Amino acid sequence: MHTPTRRRFLAATGLSVASLAGCTSSESRPGTPTGTPSGLRLSGDELLSGVPSPVDVAVPRPDEYFVADQTGTVSALDGADASPTTAVDLTDRMVAPGGEKGLLGLAVHPDYDGSGRVYLRYSAPLRERMPSDYSHTFVLSEFELSDGRIDPDSERVLLEIAEPQSNHNAGAVAFGPDGYLYVAVGDGGGGNDQGRGHVDDWYDAVAGGNGQDVTENLLGSVLRIDVDGGGSRRPYGVPDDNPLVGREGLDEQYAWGFRNPWRLSFGPDGRLFVADVGQSSYEEVNVVVAGGNYGWNVREGEPCFRAEECPSTGPDGEPLREPAIQYPHDGDGITGISVIGGYLYDGQEIPALRGRYVFADYLAEGQLFVATEGDDGWSTTALPISGVEPNVLAFGETPAGELLVCSTGGSGGAVHRVRTA
Template identity: 30%
Template sequence: MTRAPRRAGVVALALILVACGSGGSDDDVGVVPGPTPTPTASPQPVPTATSGPTPVTTTAVTRTPIATLDNPWAMVFLPDGRMLVTERPGRLRLVTTSGQVSTAIAGVPAVAYTGQGGLLDVALDPAFATNARVYLSYAETGTGGAGLAVARGTLTTDAGGTAQLTNVAVIWRQAPKLTDVRHFGGRMAFGRDGTLFVTAGERHQGAPAQNLSVTLGKVIRINPDGTIPTGNPFAGTANARPEIWSYGHRNPYGLVVASDGRLFESEMGPEGGDEFNLITAGGNYGWRLVSEGNDGEVLPRHSTRPDLTAPLFSWTPVIAPGGMIQYTGTRFVGWDGDFLLAGLVSQGLVRVRVSGSTTTEAARIPLGARIREVEQGPDGTIWVLEDGGTGRLVRIDPA
């Protein structure tokens, strides 16, 4: 359950490059995007005598800027139609669809706002309507450096109408903490059974993504209180962390439990090789044994290791994927069921279609800015967050 072109984009990009280096397809790297592919036509419904004209797949959109924020990273819609939006420096805000932005919500844990770290994703408890619980992922400091953490709290409103988080508690911490400030991951998604999936980046370390005794380069699965659910694939394995669901990941920034219950993930490759994956329990996705991109050296491809899980789709040149959703609305004709990936380098949305055993890039929707996050509104509109210090919240409608 994470938004007109920005004028400060070059400055923000330069600052991140200083902190994180250059090369590869990380979101902080200004790789020149490749040519936009020709959109693949969506299947057209067969009209009946009374059906009227055949619907035409939406190919053009309009953009309406709504608000400007400081390094926004994720958002989620509340039942009342407002949004919770995270700002990476450590602020959580309430934002209305008309653009009213609240003061920072009190109670947010202290974050390590450094490199690619800070306040990251926000998700609502499946029972939010009754328990008002909110989940935050963020980078925190501790012994050895910084590391990903997940906390939950209760969203309350005081007598004056000011929102705050109460009863905040950390429910999970990535181990170990490191001085490197890249590749935190941090996306969250609830499964149909109420368990919580979290993407944990490999912190630019490479090899530990294959090590089951640490939670670098993993997708983890926990209960909402942080305990270990039944059914985790490595819970009974010696020297393995019981919360691990899958491993061999690099820098995973997209996570979606699809309408059919399957778990899909997207992650940044190194120099090429961004991935769109179907995540299964116990799966090894190969990093850094194999990749569809290179990492200062030519890496073996997934095809050389059939024992490792290959991506459903990969990109070279890169798109640098941020947040991801599965679109389930009707406003954008022909998009229902497709996945929308926020593109940082590709500066727009990338529409991916999964049909049986085939995965294709259906189209690209250029938006003229680095897009960090995408979300679907209750009315089927699409909302995106632009990246950077003056990143805008933008509503997307069919043209």
């Protein structure tokens, strides 16, 4: 979405993202591409270098960039040729970054006009009220943003979640076309969605876990909250049409059954794309709908997980939804080990990519993946990209729909704008 006032439009028309996401057929989406973009080669124009681990980038206005680095800083650029400045340094309130902990997500409020609010997701020390054998605290906070500076003293903590183990922290945050904030939460870490901090669920073939639980904690889910609301119980509001409001379960949850949802984004048609890092066999990207159960740890991708047979529905008969895009860790063609979610391309500079979902895998050096939706589902191909450091960590999108890619490795971390070679 490129229009910051979209929420006002939706409110006036009575629409919500729940009615947009996942309810539009390919026949009704004009310009749906066919085939694969054969022969296309991509390249990257460097926007920012010297950031060790850039994990998120926001462009709230043309040529105004904010880059979140896992080490705990946000860099600001006013124009592609400008020198970066430090918008904020949060290292004094974080645990030591490393592995999957750190500053993990950034989203600027849609009403931003040069000043406004920004939302940062980071890993903090364990709070006293949390179990002493847990690893750290998931923190989502609101800050004031003005003239390229984020005021560290303005922090308003919205959400804290006890993280039982050090990994599977997810971290993506993004505003939907409805103006609500969507928050990706991993399953709490460890292997197989089991071990310390993993609850008993309805599925007995594999012990645990948080991905299939909607009542005990918020782990293994995508949350949807109203940062402009709030009251005595919470510093944020819960949309009335969240799927578990008035039902058994935690009201913030929008969809569940995730392992480590690493990056999420909204397409120009309102659909929510969530990439979920797999355990040992498959990586997946899901087109997420309200109340959807995406299978973990009953399934890893489409196949059953650690079982020869498994159910295709949850405890109330709801379907365990299959991924839109899936690829193996070992096999012919598209392979990898850790999916990096991207965007449904909506720009003008690379016509062959329009309407296609562009993403990556952490180990796919010199390649981006491009998925094309057709009558029989999604087909995926790899496209070469030059001039970009190995180990892609994240993508970004400009207001015009052009792609940015964040990577680490090689000579250091950097952010590039994607173009044709």
